[in-house]
Amino acid sequence: MLVLLRNRALAHPPLRIATMRPVRPLRTGLATLAAMLCVHLAAPGTARAQETGAASVVQQGATDQDAPALLVADRVYMDGPGRLIAEGNVEALRDGLRLRASRIVYDEENGTLSVEGPITITGSDAAGDNSAVVLADTAELDADFRNGLLSSARIMLGQQVQMAAQQMARVDGRYNQLYKTTVSSCHVCTDGSPPLWQIRAERVVHDEVGQQLHFEHATLQVYGVSVFYLPYLRLPDPTQERATGFLTPTIRRNSELGTGIKLPYYIAMGDDRDLLLTPYVSEVTTTLEFRYRQAFSNGALSVSGAVANDTLDDADMRGYLQLAGTFYLPQDFVLRFNIEAISDDSYLTDYGYSDEDRLKSEIIISRARRDEWMRAALVHYHTLRDSEDTATIPALIADLNYQKRLFPAAMGGELRLSAEAHEHYRYSTLDYDSDDSDDITDGRDVTRLNVSADWRRSFTLAGGLRVETLGGLAIDSFYTTQDELLPTSQTGVTPYTAVTLRWPVQKVSDSGSVTIIEPVAQIAWSGGSQLDIANDESTRTEFDEGNLLGLTRFASPDRREHGWRGAYGAMISQFHPSGWTGRLVVGQILQDTPDSSFNEASGLTGQFSNVLVAGQVTAPGGWSLSARGLFDNEFSVTKTSARASWLNDDAEFGATYVWLGPDQAVDRDQVISEWTIDGAYQVSPNWGVSAxxxxxxxxxxxxxxxxxxxxxxxxxxxxxxxxxxxxxxxxxxxxxxxxxxxxxxxxxxxxxxxxxxxxxxx
Known part of the structure; x- marks a missing residue:
């Protein structure tokens, strides 16, 4: 055993004690240090009350179970046998606890510490953060700080929650028992005025290990006025991230459901799972909402929903259920699923859970690698629309997709192989249109298989002209059942080729702004002819900058464009050092024989398509504008949408406008013209509004x-x-x-x- 006495400020040479005596076993912690110092300073030839000057004491040779301890003070001296006094900027450290005081007196016989303030005790909480601070005027503690009594004690948790008490007892190094206590996280003024809110309790027990606060006879006060009383209250302390208990309640008033209250109760079932139960009671309904979550080593699972008994419907019970999850499987495969079910079509909108007009349930397994992609999906739709019946829409859909990229050295470029199998199923067994309103057979089911192979290669010619070539072959096979108007099977072969020219040019001005102009042109051809099959998938065709140079504008391979066609346009981009950026795309498509499946709203029904104009602008200060429109030959708008937004530290604002013309092919009898405006503003550090x-x-x-x-x-x-x-x-x-x-x-x-x-x- 070795004891070192060392000057804190190094103003004096260290005092070393060379003569060592056998010492009887003592308590660990500060008691050991103090007792060791007492024994050695009381050795023959040493004064009874010898001062050591500014000194620190370090225990060496502690056991594996005992962490090193340290006592630092301006003066450490003996005042009689077994009585050690440390004065002036005293600091004692033991097992992660740090005690600061003006004076500490250690009584070896009783194994106690008498501490004079102001006292500050800091220590690591269960999460390992030094966020707990204890302040007191005086204290009587045992040598390990595990038990004791502190007067005029105050505790700060998480640098926010404050607890003040007339007296605090520390028990077993785990519990802090506070008597006549006030608790608040509000700013406390020194003028004696009450904070915005506080909880007064006869007794508060802070469990440092369990990270819980237990209140007995608690009263909630607002500006000093008592508003609520509870004989017992339990709250998690700020260091607790997941704790079982009630969450913030919500008062809700709905014109259909009446006035009610939601009182969520959170259950922490372990580090990997939890459960949230939310009773919702109003004049019209008694509802239980629930959400269960569990994390796994390779994914996560969530189950949520609600069960209700209300007077809005004749059914005894109403509700919905949603099961969602993502799991990462071996060989880079990913499993995703989202299953939704409801008791009746109006339930979600009655309770404001969702504004979906179709429920989509799906299970997907996919894998994406640099040169390979595969996907298998099973999807089910349940319609909530007045104009639809789940039995007559393609409610059950199965898909298999595979794509492989090869880079043959002999021919250069990229060889792309693709295969897709698809089936959609209607629950109806009718092979005709029962209501003659939409010319769609009620029970038509379709299975298709599509395979294709194409070769792509790009060249850069003199002057920066970029040439992109494409050539390939596609084979499509369809099997149709329960439709008296269509043949059962159809197979077609479609060869195709395309050449695209791009000529990007760039200009850099003296101010540093960069302008890029890229004229583009494409000529494409596809052989074969349209098969005599139903158009169930490519019913909504969109013409935008994403498919201006596409080989087909259809969303699915159940339809392909045939014959000669071309496209031309230009893309202009501007970048300024001040932060301004802009992009403009203008384009048009020429078609030898427009496909009859294009609907009027697509802008693709004529030999010359509508003119596409799209652009985006972003400016310093958080401003942005994006717009897209289709214009006919007289430059009258046929479809348009625009979005303007502004975002900074205090405000965000957005406005969206959409205009769509009537189109019977997509069940749109009238013009759609809508504005959507949304925004939020932080009026002051405390007040915020949104609309x-x-x-x-x-x-x-x-x-x-x-x-x-x-x-x-x-x-x-x-x-x-x-x-x-x-x-x-x-x-x-x-x-x-x-x-x-x-x-x-x-x-x-x-x-x-x-x-x-x-x-x-x-």
């Missing part, structure tokens, strides 16, 4: 609107939201929804806030 509205210009009435107001400071978060839907159908009723939530920040239920704190008079 959104969707306005139907064609009908001259709003479709939906919402308003939200938030007030947040360092200890509370208040949210008020009002929304209104105006849509009406057999399954959707116009409704108004109101919600109000208050969260007490600082605990795991609300977390901390970066908003400004309250101010004091002085």
């Amino acid at each position: 959104d509205i969707r306005y139907d210009v064609a009908e001259d009435q709003p479709a939906s609107a919402g308003l939200g107001v938030t007030w947040t400071n360092e200890c509370v978060d208040v949210n008020l939201a009002v929304s209104r839907t105006y849509t009406s159908s057999s399954v959707v009723t116009p409704s108004t929804d109101f919600s109000f939530t208050i969260g007490l920040l600082g605990f795991s239920t609300g977390g901390s806030s970066s908003a400004s704190s309250g101010s004091c008079r002085n």
